[in-house]
Amino acid sequence: xxxxxxxxxxxxxxxxxxxxxxxxxxxxxxxxxxxxxxxxxxxxxxxxxxxxxxxxxxxxxxxxxxxxxxxxxxxxxxxxxxxxxxxxxxxxxxxxxxxxxxxxxxxxxxxxxxxxxxxxxxx
Ligand SMILES: [Zn+2]
Numbered sequence: 319x320x321x322x323x324x325x326x327x328x329x330x331x332x333x334x335x336x337x338x339x340x341x342x343x344x345x346x347x348x349x350x351x352x353x354x355x356x357x358x359x360x361x362x363x364x365x366x367x368x369x370x371x372x373x374x375x376x377x378x379x380x381x382x383x384x385x386x387x388x389x390x391x392x393x394x395x396x397x398x399x400x401x402x403x404x405x406x407x408x409x410x411x412x413x414x415x416x417x418x419x420x421x422x423x424x425x426x427x428x429x430x431x432x433x434x435x436x437x438x439x440x441x
Pocket of ligand 1 (some may be wrong): 385390
């Protein structure tokens with residue numbers, strides 16, 4: 319979640335003596351710890367697997383209750399993957415917008431998707 323875009327403009331933004339000017343706003347997010355990175359790489363792999371195996375079964379992505387909005391959000395597999403890839407690339411995940419008028423029946427909780435994959439592999 320990136321709140322910076324919603325903040326009022328910095329009154330010192332064009333002041334070369336701005337005490338905060340050493341903070342480069344274009345600077346990438348702090349590097350990920352190795353275990354964080356490994357977890358995201360694994361999640362990304364799972365999202366791609368979901369995309370390949372669950373899309374043909376009518377599941378287009380993930381739904382979850384967002385703690386920021388207190389509303390349900392619906393993310394296509396592709397958006398999930400893009401967000402994870404952005405995080406791995408050291409960029410802030412840009413996408414927070416839920417899909418416009420999603421077909422809510424085409425989205426499942428993440429745990430359900432993982433359970434479904436497990437079930438498919440067990441056969
Ligand atoms: Zn939200």
